[in-house]
Amino acid sequence: YPVIEQGRVFEDELLMRRGDGSDIWVRIVAHLVDEKTPELGVVWAAEDVSKRKALELDIKRSNDELERFAYVASHDLRQPLRMVSSYLMLLDRRLKERLDEEERQFIGFAVDGARRMDRMIIDLLEYSRVGRHGMAREVVSLAGVLSQAVDNLGAAIAESAAEVTVAPGLPQILGHESELVRLFQNLIGNAIKFRAPDRPPRVTVEFADMAREWVVAVADNGIGIAPEDHARLFAIFQRLVSHEQYEGNGIGLAVCRKICENNGGRIWVESRIGTGSTFLVALPKLV
Known part of the structure; x- marks a missing residue:
C-alpha cells in the first residue's frame, strides 16, 4: 500500500456493496501508526458518505438543468424577442407618417422593453455560466x-x-x-x-x-x-x-x-x- 511504502496518508472514496446487495459510498483514510516504525501497522478509518454523494449528484443534476436553461435562454427565448423588436421597428417606418407623436412613443416604449428584456436574458446567461467552464484554477x-x-x-x-x-x-x-x-x-x-x-x-x-x-x-x-x-x-x-x-x-x-x-x-x-x-x-x- 502507498501508505506503507511511502509513509504518506492514504485517502479515497469507494463505492462498495453491502451484504444485502445495496451500494454504499465509503470514505477511507489510512496512516501509519508511527512513521519511524512502519512495521507497527496502519490505522484505518471508514466513513459512510452516501448522503453527501447523493447531494453532490443532485447538485450536478441541477447544474445540468441550469446549463440546458442557459441554452434555451440564449437561443429559443431571444429569437422571438428579436422578431418582436424587428416588426415593431418595421411598423414604425411604414406607418410613420400616419402615426401621431403619442403613438410613435408607444412603439418606442415597446421596442425599448424588448431590447431591455434581450439584455436581461444575455446577462442571466452570463450569470449562469460563471464557474461552469470545468477548468482548474x-x-x-x-x-x-x-x-x-x-x-x-x-x-x-x-x-x-x-x-x-x-x-x-x-x-x-x-x-x-x-x-x-x-x-x-x-x-x-x-x-x-x-x-x-x-x-x-x-x-x-x-x-x-x-x-x-x-x-x-x-x-x-x-x-x-x-x-x-x-x-x-x-x-x-x-x-x-x-x-x-x-x-x-x-x-x-x-x-x-x-x-x-x-x-x-x-x-x-x-x-x-x-x-x-x-x-x-x-x-x-x-x-
Missing part, C-alpha cells in the same frame, strides 16, 4: 488581470474622462483569469457608470496583505450607496436606481459575487451616499 497575475480589465474599458474611460489608477506590485493568486478580468472590469465599469454628475470619475485600485488572503480595494468618487442597501446589493436583479437614471439589469454585482465565491474569495462594500464607494475583494493567497 491556475496561477494568475492580478497585475495582468487589472491591466486587461482597464484596457477593455478604454472607450468608457475616454468618454467619461475618468482617471483610473492601479497600485503597482499586485500579487499572484490561484484563480480563473477570465473570470477575474470580468470581476474587476465590472467593478471599475460600475465606478465609471455611477459617477457623480458634478465631477469626473476617479477610480483607484489598491491592495492589502492580510494573514491568509489578499484584499483588493476598488474605490471611486461616485454617487455612493446607502448603508441600508449594502446587504441586498449583491443579489441578482437588484437595482438601486431607475432605468431612466442609469442603464442595467442589476446582475453585474451578482456576477461579481459569484466569481469571487468560485475563486475561493468574498466581496463586500463600504459606502455612503455622496461620498463614493469602495468594493473590497478578498482572494486566498498562494500556498
